[in-house]
Amino acid sequence: MTRVERGGARPPRGIRRAGPVVLLGLLACGLAACTDLKLNPLPTVGSSPGDVPVAQPSLRTDVQPIFTSRCAIVGCHITATQANYGLVLTDATTSRNNIVNVPSGKYPPFLRVVPGNSASSVLAAMIDDQEMPKAGPPLSQGTIDTIKNWIDQGAQDN
Amino acid sequence: MIRLRAAAAILVGVCAVSGAAFAAVPLDDDSNEAQIMGYYDAALAFTPLGAPPGRLFSAGIDVTSVPGLSEEERQTNFAGSKLENTNFTSVIPRPRLRYRPHPDWLLETGFFPKVEVFGVKPQMLALGTAWRFAGREDDPSWWVRAHYFRGDIEGPITCSEDAVEDDPNQVPSTVCAGGQPSSDRFRPETYGVEVMASGAHLGRGGPAWYGSVGYSHERLQFDTHFVNYAGLLDDQVLVARLDRGAVSGGVSWEPWRGLRVDGEIYYAPDALATVRLALAWGWGKKP
Secondary structure, rough: OOOOOOOOOOOOOOHHHHHHHHHHHHHHHHHOOOOOOOOOOOOOOOOOOOOOOOOOOOOHHHHHHHHHOOOOOOOOOOOOOOOOOOOOOOOOOHHHHHHHHEEEOOOOOOEOOOOOOOHOOOHHHHHHOOOOOOOOOOEEEEHHHHHHHHHHHOOOOO | OOOHHHHHHHHHHHHHHHHHHOOOEEEOOOOOOHHHHHHHEEEEEEEEOOOOOOOOEEEEEEEEEEEEOHHHHOOOOOOOOOOOOOOOOOEEEEEEEEEEEOOOOOEEEEEEEOOOOOOOOEEEEEEEEEEEEEOOOOOOOOEEEEEEEEEEEEEEEOOOHEEEEEEOOOOOOOOOOOOOOOOOEEEEEEEEEEEEEEEEEEEOOOEEEEEEEEEEEEEEEEOOEEEEOOOOOEEOOEEEEEEEEEEEEEEEEEEEEEEEEEEEEEOOOOOEEEEEEEEEEEEOOOO
């Protein structure tokens, strides 16, 4: 005598087992879930030991590119906040307006940049002491000297 | 006159909102910050996670596996000099309700209240609706599905409790050293549409399969709120807009009357590949 299931024939045993097998397979895949992120490396401009200082640097050609790649980045000097003392370094004009003869927010009353005198400029001291930049490796001596040369030659808008 | 004042008030309000929007920093699509936010938004996507149910109502919980980010991945973002605190959990749970008022329609919602779990306070709402445009029940059928997701996740992402305990006088110090744990907010918003194929049950009582291909537009916002060692606030707001395709597929199985188990594999290019599992209880015959 054949046993008849109510509501229709039962599927083959293999199919009945397929549900839990597939779910267990998915669970196993879950353990191997992985990222597919494609991230860019941190900027390292101005950190190569082989960097040679520019003797007569220009703000736009030599100094601002350093600010742009190492300072004007997300979380740092891209917009004004209390934490960065309102210092924005996104372009040459903005940078110069924010640093030349402007008192330091962190070390008042000293000036961020004293034209013609890098030894009295807070900016030069902070990069010399590796207090800045906070993101990425410290600046190379050649890059630091380029910025100092620009300050010592009057921190001109050139 | 009253109408004029009302119009002026609305105009002022609109300008204020516009002004606030301009204060945000727009991120490039391929920036690390945008990609990281997109990664978590993809993990939170409100995917079908199951073939359309054969019950009028169902209530259950979804769980998504979220691979943790490596130190290298977390260090190449948001100023880079420190580790972003993103690995709060390896699974994301979300309650989900389904309602099938008509054989060709399915309505879904997911919600997570603002309670602290895994060190963050997430608040999430998801909505979805699917319409069958071809095929019949128990035969392969085709659906188009639209979904919306909005989240507001608050936590110490920029600077964790560990990070602020670093010595601020150490050279070079991190931006977190000596400050207070941050209270940042990640606010993703996603609009998506997908085409889904749903297969018949493999015999009575066997699993049903489904697969989908979709597109979504993501608006991602990160509100930084970090008070540093000097008591000064970093409140930068970052905004990114990403467009993304994704594929998913899986099975639904009802091992016992009303009880349903779903499993899904999901892949979002440039974000992650992961698995979602769901356990739900259904009741009522669908119309």
